[in-house]
Amino acid sequence: MEGQELPYVLIDCIGGRYGVYEDHAEFLEKHFHLITMKEYLENKKFLSKKIRAIYMWYHKPVIKEELLQSLPNLKIVASSGVGIDHLDLNLLSRYGVKVSNTPFVVSTDTADLGMALMLASSRRLVEGYQIAVSPDTEYFPADWLGAEVSGATLGILGMGTIGYKVAERAKAFEMKILYHNRNQRNKEEESAVGAIYCKKIDDLLQQSDFVLLSVNLTPQTHKLIGKRELELMKPTATLINISRGLVVDQDALVEALQNKVIKAAALDVTYPEPLPRDHPLLKLKNVIITPHIGSATKKTRRLMMENMMESIQAGLTGLPIPNEVLL
């Protein structure tokens, strides 16, 4: 090839259930020389010095110190999605490696899924579907009821980009919106969605019919919702989690759901993912769980890939990195 070689970028694999999508790889190959982990391990001697970036798609390849030590020219790790709780930022910083994520592109899909979970849980959609298709169903009972979303009170914990988009959607359902956040949003932002700030999380928990978690996972938000918080919630309330499994004390949640301390839960995230097959959460009637699909649409995943590509290109040419994650 004439002129500059394409930069060498390490990925886990292409295709299959866990790899970089084939159509994404095709596009990336126009800008990068993609090296799979398999190829790297087979030719470490030559490739280790060439690799200048890692394209981390859904937490793979896993980055340990051993890998960082063997990639002397690694400049940047581009991670898919907004969450970075799976990365050791201190470690990467020590090796002078920059990090980027894809915070904004996932927002609308994740907010949409939060609304989908709230509606599905409240109206008992999954149960209803099972009745509609069950071989035993002879008639639809008249006394089978769900609860109204329109006009109910939604408490949003974490009013970042995603939380705010949830508020925008919930407003159209004439919901009363309460929120708790590290920082209060400004007046225009609040009145645009009719959101009322709750300085104390307890106030939000006590008044909400739906409590939606859209915080990021940090040491401060780890087990943010535990036994105490669940007991403050109304017994008719539903907990919705679109953030990270560890934001909720799962054992406390199981107990609260078993004892009807709260009415129901709808979780796109758990810890771990998937849950062990004998986990009590899988057996409860008043839980719906989805397999971490907050950003799982074709369009969004494509945008994520493009964002990651741009971050890597900027990182390798010394330009300001879009979506850089700073310590």
Place this chain on the structure above:
Amino acid sequence: MAEEELPGVLILDIGGTHGVLENLVPLLKKHFRLITMKEFLENKKELSKKIQSVFVFECRPTVDRELLESLPNLKVIGNSGVGVDHLDVKMISNFGVKVTNTPHAVADSTADIGMALMLASARRLVEGCQIAVSPDTKCFAVDWLGVEVTRATLGIIGMGSIGYKVAQRARAFDMRILYHNRNRRRKEEEEAVGAHYCEKMEDLLQQSDFVMLVVNLTPETHKLIGKKELGLMKPTATLINISRGAVIDQDALVEALQNKIIRAAALDVTYPEPLPRDHPLLKLNNIIITPHIGTATAQAIRMMAEEAIANMLAVLNGQPIPSEVFPK
């Protein structure tokens, strides 16, 4: 007023599988003497004259010619719900009896179910739940994808109260909203939700990512969506039905879903309800069906009863009737 002197209202039953919900009984008893079908049949001679109204709850009791002939003082059929396709309004009218429905009470909860079905279908929520709890699940595949709702195009067929509330909700998802209706809405109403009128339903079908049916069932809307209409839709589109099962040609829908003419369907209503257990719609994996739960919330049920009662009392008291349904 003594209970005996209150106007009689006929209901199918209290409680059980098809009866009026028990918590609605005090509401009804405030204004009416409650007479169940069983009581009526056991004492027709005395009770037939007392019954001035029938409260139809979940399409029951059936109002046929025989019943109408045996109720000489019947003035009104108060239906709980907005759809009256289960009532022969013309026949009832020929007996000098009025029919009323409850368009306001149903609107929010039905619009909510429309949104719930659209989101659940687009994001493959039911399938996702099955994967999350399946004993065979070891890892979550990353190439498992749904389609976007935000910024997609929603085509609403039938822009009455319910359709308009759907548009209000969809707007907050930044959806592009097209609509088709017998009559065009006023400019201010269109602008408030950013809805574009499609005079020709074909235009709406060709441009929409989601097509939602929110019409009432009439001879004109019977099998409104058939093979031709399904063929006009995008192969990536989803059909959502919150109106009545008979608005869709179900056989054509089965074929369209089997041959991937459209991506998926989400139905709160079918014909009949429930479907026979061997019906092909139940076997397809690109469909979700819910058991006609558009108004299945405690709040909606209560509001529907209140609205029906207000309508029935208006008829009995000779006052303007809020929601009378006229024969065509």
